[in-house]
Amino acid sequence: MQDCGMVPLSRKSPVPPDRCNLARAVDQIGDRWTLLILRSALYGVRRFDDFQTELGTPRTILSGRLKSLVDSGLLAKRTYKVEGRRARPEYVLTTKGEALRPVLIALNQWGDQWLESEGQPPISFTDSQSRQAVRIAFVTEDGREVSVENMRIVLRR
Amino acid sequence: MQDCGMVPLSRKSPVPPDRCNLARAVDQIGDRWTLLILRSALYGVRRFDDFQTELGTPRTILSGRLKSLVDSGLLAKRTYKVEGRRARPEYVLTTKGEALRPVLIALNQWGDQWLESEGQPPISFTDSQSRQAVRIAFVTEDGREVSVENMRIVLRR
DNA sequence: AAGCTGGATTTGGATGACGAACCCATGCAA
DNA sequence: TTGCATGGGTTCGTCATCCAAATCCAGCTT
Numbered sequence: 001m002q003d004c005g006m007v008p009l010s011r012k013s014p015v016p017p018d019r020c021n022l023a024r025a026v027d028q029i030g031d032r033w034t035l036l037i038l039r040s041a042l043y044g045v046r047r048f049d050d051f052q053t054e055l056g057t058p059r060t061i062l063s064g065r066l067k068s069l070v071d072s073g074l075l076a077k078r079t080y081k082v083e084g085r086r087a088r089p090e091y092v093l094t095t096k097g098e099a100l101r102p103v104l105i106a107l108n109q110w111g112d113q114w115l116e117s118e119g120q121p122p123i124s125f126t127d128s129q130s131r132q133a134v135r136i137a138f139v140t141e142d143g144r145e146v147s148v149e150n151m152r153i154v155l156r157r
Numbered sequence: 158m159q160d161c162g163m164v165p166l167s168r169k170s171p172v173p174p175d176r177c178n179l180a181r182a183v184d185q186i187g188d189r190w191t192l193l194i195l196r197s198a199l200y201g202v203r204r205f206d207d208f209q210t211e212l213g214t215p216r217t218i219l220s221g222r223l224k225s226l227v228d229s230g231l232l233a234k235r236t237y238k239v240e241g242r243r244a245r246p247e248y249v250l251t252t253k254g255e256a257l258r259p260v261l262i263a264l265n266q267w268g269d270q271w272l273e274s275e276g277q278p279p280i281s282f283t284d285s286q287s288r289q290a291v292r293i294a295f296v297t298e299d300g301r302e303v304s305v306e307n308m309r310i311v312l313r314r
Numbered sequence: 315a316a317g318c319t320g321g322a323t324t325t326g327g328a329t330g331a332c333g334a335a336c337c338c339a340t341g342c343a344a
Numbered sequence: 345t346t347g348c349a350t351g352g353g354t355t356c357g358t359c360a361t362c363c364a365a366a367t368c369c370a371g372c373t374t
Contacts (some may be wrong), residue, residue: 004233004251010201012211015279021268022196032187039179044167048352054169058332076161086340094161096271102293103263110260111178114253120313122172128309132297140289145300152285156277205321215363220322243371
């Protein structure tokens with residue numbers, strides 16, 4: 001098995017970037033801070049200062065990123081109130097935002113495998129029934145795994 | 158089913174960003190141009206001008222991004238030679254770079270589902286055997302699908 | 315030698331990132 | 345009722361990065 005060159009040469013992509021949903025997804029979330037904010041949000045972080053403390057994001061940037069995440073419907077701005085404290089906004093994942101979880105877990109697992117780091121990965125997932133480790137994969141409609149080599153591209157138009 | 162708020166509130170992530178392989182992966186590839194370049198590369202694009210033409214990346218930026226993708230071991234710089242033309246460099250995905258394919262396909266499918274666009278998605282995947290549509294999912298070691306609700310987080314240390 | 319071609323650097327102006335300081339509304343305690 | 349602490353921002357000036365256009369450069373063809 002070679003180290004590279006498995007993909008056949010092509011002079012251009014089958015789908016031009018301006019019609020490609022991957023490219024358009026990258027436009028929405030393909031940014032360092034945005035991705036880090038989503039990571040925290042998927043762990044349940046909701047408050048401005050919690051994001052700021054955890055990530056060290058400059059407050060100006062954080063403010064802007066939260067705003068555009070709300071604009072693109074990934075986060076919802078709501079109000080929370082702790083007793084004896086004034087009401088404050090919080091930023092909660094929408095269903096659209098939640099739907100990114102598999103993507104970020106997949107990226108996490110890529111990092112576990114390919115980014116050298118001492119020791120075991122600090123976080124992983126198991127099936128609560130079988131207790132087996134869980135990984136990301138492609139499956140058919142009925143849940144049967146398909147290997148990457150057996151996947152065929154279908155183009156429309 | 159609500160639109161948001163499914164994730165329980167947390168004041169900080171279980172894994173701090175500096176030890177998190179997801180955060181470290183974001184540091185390597187969490188950038189608009191980098192992601193777009195990888196997208197093209199996964200489709201087989203290899204040459205400077207082909208990237209440039211397809212993506213419209215400023216040449217200065219493209220040059221820098223390719224360099225750092227080579228530095229981080231996602232692309233390999235090789236030489237190709239068309240007869241009657243001088244030898245030129247090309248940028249080919251390494252195994253590490255190839256390993257990002259599931260991540261980008263997952264993101265593509267997220268875009269198909271959540272980014273409004275007219276008509277059918279321009280590209281999709283099927284199982285070459287059963288011809289069924291393929292989607293991303295979590296599976297156990299032996300390839301049985303696990304739903305998100307049945308997944309349990311395991312922390313180390 | 316003149317021209318083409320693909321890969322890349324140089325230049326200066328526009329854009330965005332950043333840290334520090336400040337603002338502001340509220341609840342609470344003196 | 346003044347004062348202060350808290351959480352969630354905005355304003356400001358500086359500095360880094362992005363970007364388009366022009367230039368460079370090697371080597372191949374004519």
